[in-house]
Amino acid sequence: MSxxxxxxxxxxxxxxxxxxxxxxxxxxxxxxxTLMEPLLELQAAYQRDLQDPRFLAELDRDLAHYVGRPxxxxxxxxxxxxxxxxxxxxxxxxxxxxGAHKVNNTIGxxxxxxxxxxxxxxxxxxxxxxxxxxxTVAARLGLECVVYMGAEDIQRQAPNVYRMRLLxxxxxxxxxxxxxxxxxxxxxxRDWVTHVDxxxxxxxxxxxxxxYPAMVRDFQAIIGREARQQYQAAEGRLPDAxxxxxxxxxxxxxxxxxxxADEGVTMYGVEAAGDGIDTGRHSAPLCAGxxxxxxxxxxxxxxxxxxxxxxxxxxxxxxxYPGVGPEHAWLKDVxxxxxxxxxxxxxxDAFHRLTRTEGIIPALESSHAVAYGLKLxxxxxxxxxxxxxxxxxxxxxxxxxxxxxxxxx
Amino acid sequence: xSRIAARFEALKAxxxxxxxxxxxxxxxxxxxxVPLMHEMVAAGADIIELGVPFSDPMADGPVxxxxxxxxxxxxxxxRKVLEMVREFRRDNIETPVVLMGYLNPVEIMGYETLAExxxxxxxxxxxxxxxxxxxxxxxxxxxxxxxxDPIFLLAPTSHEARIRSVSEVAAxxxxxxxxxxxxxxxxxxVEAVAQKLALIRRQTDLPVGVGFxxxxxxxxxxxxxxxxxxxxxxxxxxxxxxxxxxPATGRREVAQVLAGMRRAMDQANTTPA
Numbered sequence: 001m002s003x004x005x006x007x008x009x010x011x012x013x014x015x016x017x018x019x020x021x022x023x024x025x026x027x028x029x030x031x032x033x034t035l036m037e038p039l040l041e042l043q044a045a046y047q048r049d050l051q052d053p054r055f056l057a058e059l060d061r062d063l064a065h066y067v068g069r070p071x072x073x074x075x076x077x078x079x080x081x082x083x084x085x086x087x088x089x090x091x092x093x094x095x096x097x098x099g100a101h102k103v104n105n106t107i108g109x110x111x112x113x114x115x116x117x118x119x120x121x122x123x124x125x126x127x128x129x130x131x132x133x134x135x136t137v138a139a140r141l142g143l144e145c146v147v148y149m150g151a152e153d154i155q156r157q158a159p160n161v162y163r164m165r166l167l168x169x170x171x172x173x174x175x176x177x178x179x180x181x182x183x184x185x186x187x188x189x190r191d192w193v194t195h196v197d198x199x200x201x202x203x204x205x206x207x208x209x210x211x212y213p214a215m216v217r218d219f220q221a222i223i224g225r226e227a228r229q230q231y232q233a234a235e236g237r238l239p240d241a242x243x244x245x246x247x248x249x250x251x252x253x254x255x256x257x258x259x260x261a262d263e264g265v266t267m268y269g270v271e272a273a274g275d276g277i278d279t280g281r282h283s284a285p286l287c288a289g290x291x292x293x294x295x296x297x298x299x300x301x302x303x304x305x306x307x308x309x310x311x312x313x314x315x316x317x318x319x320x321y322p323g324v325g326p327e328h329a330w331l332k333d334v335x336x337x338x339x340x341x342x343x344x345x346x347x348x349d350a351f352h353r354l355t356r357t358e359g360i361i362p363a364l365e366s367s368h369a370v371a372y373g374l375k376l377x378x379x380x381x382x383x384x385x386x387x388x389x390x391x392x393x394x395x396x397x398x399x400x401x402x403x404x405x406x407x408x409x
Numbered sequence: 410x411s412r413i414a415a416r417f418e419a420l421k422a423x424x425x426x427x428x429x430x431x432x433x434x435x436x437x438x439x440x441x442x443v444p445l446m447h448e449m450v451a452a453g454a455d456i457i458e459l460g461v462p463f464s465d466p467m468a469d470g471p472v473x474x475x476x477x478x479x480x481x482x483x484x485x486x487x488r489k490v491l492e493m494v495r496e497f498r499r500d501n502i503e504t505p506v507v508l509m510g511y512l513n514p515v516e517i518m519g520y521e522t523l524a525e526x527x528x529x530x531x532x533x534x535x536x537x538x539x540x541x542x543x544x545x546x547x548x549x550x551x552x553x554x555x556x557x558d559p560i561f562l563l564a565p566t567s568h569e570a571r572i573r574s575v576s577e578v579a580a581x582x583x584x585x586x587x588x589x590x591x592x593x594x595x596x597x598x599v600e601a602v603a604q605k606l607a608l609i610r611r612q613t614d615l616p617v618g619v620g621f622x623x624x625x626x627x628x629x630x631x632x633x634x635x636x637x638x639x640x641x642x643x644x645x646x647x648x649x650x651x652x653x654x655x656p657a658t659g660r661r662e663v664a665q666v667l668a669g670m671r672r673a674m675d676q677a678n679t680t681p682a
């Protein structure tokens with residue numbers, strides 16, 4: 001399984017995945033036969049549309065006028081001063097319409113669905129951000145929308161559930177398994193296989209069978225393309241490090257991918273260590289899991305010695321997932337990106353610190369990236385700079401934070 | 410000749426179609442499985458499909474999902490399932506056994522180890538639901554080296570080229586999924602199945618089994634007129650679930666359902682359509 005590539009063989013990062021969706025030994029298409037033909041159709045449609053100037057123009061227009069792109073690259077001056085190290089820049093994906101990076105992808109996939117003549121959209125969601133972003137674009141395009149969400153997550157993310165319903169989506173609670181994101185994904189797959197003729201499945205992260213990991217990455221790579229340009233405009237050089245949280249890993253790959261060939265840029269993918277890696281109660285497959293096959297791709301997983309997927313834990317519903325995108329698995333093995341753990345406690349502290357220092361309430365997912373940035377910046381020089389991907393805003397999490405701190409809202 | 414091929418030949422010689430029950434191993438508890446296998450053979454099963462429990466059975470409906478959950482409460486692993494087959498083989502060396510499950514437990518055990526241990530335990534075929542032919546070369550090769558048939562699915566969405574690529578790597582029989590959906594889904598359209606089977610038979614000489622959505626003796630009989638084998642799963646697992654606290658009653662009901670299907674199938678194939 002090990003595929004460590006020596007420096008003289010540095011690969012062309014943009015050439016991956018291969019035609020069958022492999023990133024080294026990871027990725028691929030591991031689905032039942034019924035879904036193979038639909039996946040091949042999707043891949044063909046996607047490749048065709050990606051070359052179509054009208055599709056790209058429509059996407060760009062929507063990203064500018066509906067999502068509000070480009071999102072700012074904000075220099076957090078007060079935080080930088082307090083930390084006394086590298087300049088800390090925040091990529092403000094929290095300022096997108098719907099409040100997170102998720103909409104970059106749902107806009108793209110919904111346009112694709114429309115062009116493929118699909119009339120019904122389904123999605124899975126954990127924190128509810130992807131569900132909201134999907135319900136939003138479905139409302140705008142007049143498409144029927146069904147969102148699968150773990151019963152546990154429905155409890156944790158009540159405001160987002162209501163938002164989806166306001167937008168006209170049907171939110172279906174999933175009560176099987178651990179009642180969280182992975183089970184919602186299982187259920188969405190079951191729906192897709194049953195209604196494959198008229199239904200487009202908008203996967204929210206860079207996981208799933210090929211072409212999803214590549215397609216979602218391509219729609220999210222706008223984050224990194226903008227950040228690269230914005231940082232160069234501000235500093236006249238490239239950043240020294242990038243930091244992003246990794247559940248499935250879509251905001252992270254979106255930031256990282258356009259920088260992969262820039263050897264001087266160090267990258268940190270931050271996984272949810274929950275109560276701590278050594279407690280076993282976490283969601284950090286890259287830090288503490290091993291390779292296997294789930295949800296259509298080969299990747300690192302949280303699993304027991306029999307190959308059963310084990311329950312994960314994170315204070316953040318969006319990171320509470322036992323797998324991770326296959327490109328991250330590969331970037332870990334080849335050593336291009338370092339994957340590091342941040343506990344619930346550290347993420348909560350970072351949540352408060354950013355809120356109080358910069359007046360920005362980060363999502364609990366993004367708070368994991370902020371927490372690692374707080375550790376990293378002081379170890380670097382003031383001439384250096386880092387970009388933290390602020391993938392979403394924290395309004396949806398205030399109930400969770402209040403509850404954890406014993407406050408009744 | 411493999412046990413599966415021999416069984417299909419013997420059935421053909423007698424003008425009979427194969428009845429293939431599916432049960433989840435270890436449901437509702439590990440001690441139930443081997444006795445149930447024997448009782449199903451006595452009720453007319455020709456081949457047994459033994460489900461390997463998995464935590465995330467994406468291709469299955471709620472009935473088999475819950476069967477997996479019941480079995481996993483007893484930590485029924487792939488290794489335990491192989492032990493069950495070994496135990497079954499002490500009293501039955503004729504009835505082919507096919508393992509059906511998902512890839513991840515096989516990945517963890519290792520392809521070569523699984524192939525070797527499956528062959529040693531007396532397993533005749535392995536069907537991994539989430540392993541399409543494109544990704545299967547390594548596992549299919551290992552299984553074939555050890556004389557175990559890799560079984561593959563075909564679906565309503567499979568076009569001619571895919572049917573050909575599946576038939577190139579498959580052995581034993583091919584399993585046609587009769588509808589777009591998960592196991593235990595609504596009723597099937599026998600006319601549509603017949604059309605697809607004609608297409609499949611132009612691409613392969615392997616026997617063709619049909620499953621998903623066959624819930625009673627009448628459906629089994631109708632499908633048996635056009636297919637070489639009828640696979641029935643959720644309809645049986647429901648009986649096991651209904652008597653989870655009294656497995657012996659569950660086994661008796663499963664045997665009754667199977668015996669009814671057996672009679673209806675045999676009758677359908679001795680009388681003109």
